[in-house]
Amino acid sequence: MTSQTARAASPHQPILLREMIGSVAVLTLNRPEARNSLSEGLIAGLDSALREIHDDARVRAVVIAANGTAFSAGHDMKELTARRADADRGRAYFAEIMTACSAMMQAIVHLPKPLVAAVQGVATAAGCQLVASCDLAVASETATFATPGVDIGLFCSTPMVALSRNVPRKQAMEMLLTGEPISAATARDIGLVNRVVAAGAERDAAIALAQKVALKSAYTIKIGKAAFYRQAEMSLAGAYRYAAEVMTENMMARDAEEGIGAFIEKREPKWQDK
DSSP states (O other): OOHHHHHOOOTTSOSEEEEEETTEEEEEEOOGGGTTOBOHHHHHHHHHHHHHHHTOTTOOEEEEEESSSOSBOSBOHHHHHGGGGSTTTTHHHHHHHHHHHHHHHHHHHHOSSOEEEEEOSEEETHHHHHHHHSSEEEEETTOEEEOGGGGGTOOOHHHHHHHHTTSOHHHHHHHHHHOOOEEHHHHHHHTSOSEEEOTTOHHHHHHHHHHHHHTSOHHHHHHHHHHHHHHTTSOHHHHHHHHHHHHHHHHTSHHHHHHHHHHHHTSOOOOOOO
């Protein structure tokens, strides 16, 4: 599948497109008519794709992009509201969807490969959560971000988990309490995204960033990403103890020996990903 195909949505295409560009897997949300809202099917599709990618040695990095004018407007409220007619007024279904979405977001964090979000439009509620869950993010200068659940009586509690782990507390609380959108520039300033690029360039910029990371040792990236998220939940002393253990093990790896040798000998390293 070419990049042009990935961008051209049609009613007959799947709601999640997947293609390989070199060693980068590009997952494209393809519900433009629904502003790429995270329906039950799209959540399941993302989770399944991440599981398949997890142990695929051909994939060294992942980009999550979207077709249409919106990156993702969050949960599919029409789909959720339809279950109000259930005997329990939808409680069991709501719990199932929130649990499935939370598991998918955690699968992004636990994936042993870097993920880059390419944000071309609005990323709201669970859509903003998806951006915050990715390791890196590139946004169009016209992109906006918000957690507007408070405007419809539904506090963005699950998006809050990823958001509060990416941006300072006061900025996260302002987004959650007011529901007001922030610009791409503000998102970059508070740490929600890494880079802001010209409108239309975000997908290629995200792929270029993913390709840059894909050049590194996959083994080193795997242990480094896992260590980053684990130490972030520890005390300072605990984090240093854990990081010292990880670095010691890393020093024993073949790629560390090769990389250090290449640095000393002023040559390009030859990774074996072990």
